[in-house]
Each structure stands twice: as C-alpha cells, then as structure tokens.
Amino acid sequence: MKKVLLSALLLGSIASAQENLYDPAPPANSAFVRVLNAPTATLGGKAVTAEKGAASPYVVIPQGEFAAKLGTITSKLKVEAGNFYSVVANGNKLVLLTDQAAENRAKALLTIYNLSKTASVDLKTADGKTAVVSSVKSGESGSRAVNGITVDLSAFDGTKALGTLKGVKLERGNAYALVLTDAGLTLTPSTTKTK
Known part of the structure; x- marks a missing residue:
C-alpha cells in the first residue's frame, strides 16, 4: 500500500512539474501586439515599454477592437486572431503594422x-x-x-x-x-x- 501511495505522489509531482515547464497557451482567438519606440504604452489595459528605437515584447490581445495608448496618443485599433502586429506613433495618430510571423x-x-x-x-x-x-x-x-x-x-x-x-x-x-x-x-x- 505504501508503494502505491508513494508512486501516486511521485507521478503527481512529475505531472505538476511538467505543467510548470511551459507558459499556458494563449486563447485561440488571440493576436500578438507590441509597441515600437515608446517608453510608456498601454495595450488592451496592459502596460508595456519599449526603449527609444526598440520593440517591446508581444502582448496577447483578444481578437477585435482594443484601446492603445502610446505616450499621450490614444486610439482604438482592431486585430485579427493569429496575427502579429506592431503599434507605432506617427505624428498625432497610432498606426498598426502587420508583422510577418x-x-x-x-x-x-x-x-x-x-x-x-x-x-x-x-x-x-x-x-x-x-x-x-x-x-x-x-x-x-x-x-x-x-x-x-x-x-x-x-x-x-x-x-x-x-x-x-x-x-x-x-x-x-x-x-x-x-x-x-x-x-x-x-x-x-x-x-x-x-x-
């Protein structure tokens, strides 16, 4: 009985360790969005940063319309699931560029x-x-x-x-x-x- 209990505990801890090895997969209806050249930005309510002249990591955003803010410029942008995008300020408006995966x-x-x-x-x-x-x-x-x-x-x-x-x-x-x-x-x- 002790061997069975010990085996069950060991298998449970191995399964738990394997789950922690990988980040959870994003929802199926997600797009991936980042900012360029913006020290302060918010994408879909998530704060992101990109050094001057650089790109931030991608943020998972649900498909559809979301709010983006780079510095003082705010806009509503629309993304499609499975695509990668970069947001950049161009003058006083935000531009959404489609990135190649x-x-x-x-x-x-x-x-x-x-x-x-x-x-x-x-x-x-x-x-x-x-x-x-x-x-x-x-x-x-x-x-x-x-x-x-x-x-x-x-x-x-x-x-x-x-x-x-x-x-x-x-x-x-x-x-x-x-x-x-x-x-x-x-x-x-x-x-x-x-x-």
Whole structure:
C-alpha cells in the first residue's frame, strides 16, 4: 500500500512539474501586439515599454477592437486572431503594422521599420552590395527570411547610409526588429517572445 501511495505522489509531482515547464497557451482567438519606440504604452489595459528605437515584447490581445495608448496618443485599433502586429506613433495618430510571423525555423526573420522621415529606405549589407529588404516607405515595414549569419547591416537612402549595425548575429528560428528613426538604426533580437 505504501508503494502505491508513494508512486501516486511521485507521478503527481512529475505531472505538476511538467505543467510548470511551459507558459499556458494563449486563447485561440488571440493576436500578438507590441509597441515600437515608446517608453510608456498601454495595450488592451496592459502596460508595456519599449526603449527609444526598440520593440517591446508581444502582448496577447483578444481578437477585435482594443484601446492603445502610446505616450499621450490614444486610439482604438482592431486585430485579427493569429496575427502579429506592431503599434507605432506617427505624428498625432497610432498606426498598426502587420508583422510577418517567423514560420521558417531554418531561417532568421529580419523586419525593418521605417519610423524616420526618409520617404523610402533599403536595408542592405553595410558595404551596400547586397539588398536585404527594399523600398520600405516611411511609417511602414518590410521583412525577409535569411540564413543564419553574422553580418554588418545598414539602412540606406539611395547610396547614403542612415544607420549601421556591426556584427549582427542572426540565429535560425529567431525574429529581429530593426527600427530606423531619424536618430539612427537599432536592433531588437528575438522579437517572437510574448508577455
């Protein structure tokens, strides 16, 4: 009898430990939303922060309309289940950008957000020879899945480099947000994380 009771207790504690290994799955009707370049923000009643020129972790938001506030700008935005989004302030309004999900685990996903006043930018290798993402208009984003590599990257306006990141280590299965503002280019790695 003691062996049966001991086995039951052991199995129960193993099951409990396994449940604690993983975060609970979000509800099926959820979208994933983050903010860019906003030191204070609220998404659907949840406080989030993103350093200047960077991206916050994604927040789980139920499908449909939700309230967003970045600094002093407030707006109602609408999301669809299963999608990833970034919210950014553009002038005195909030813009909701649809993010590409990192679906290919054999590649790294690069997304550049053009939050600068430059009308259109290209993301290239720092030497300007290899285009990665082309013609990203101001207030928009562009993405591309690339091989895992360590590389120097720059945002260009024609032949003029607007910002350079040296030794960017891109790992397969991860997503990276490159945010271009008038102050330069910043990188936020592993942007698939949620909170």
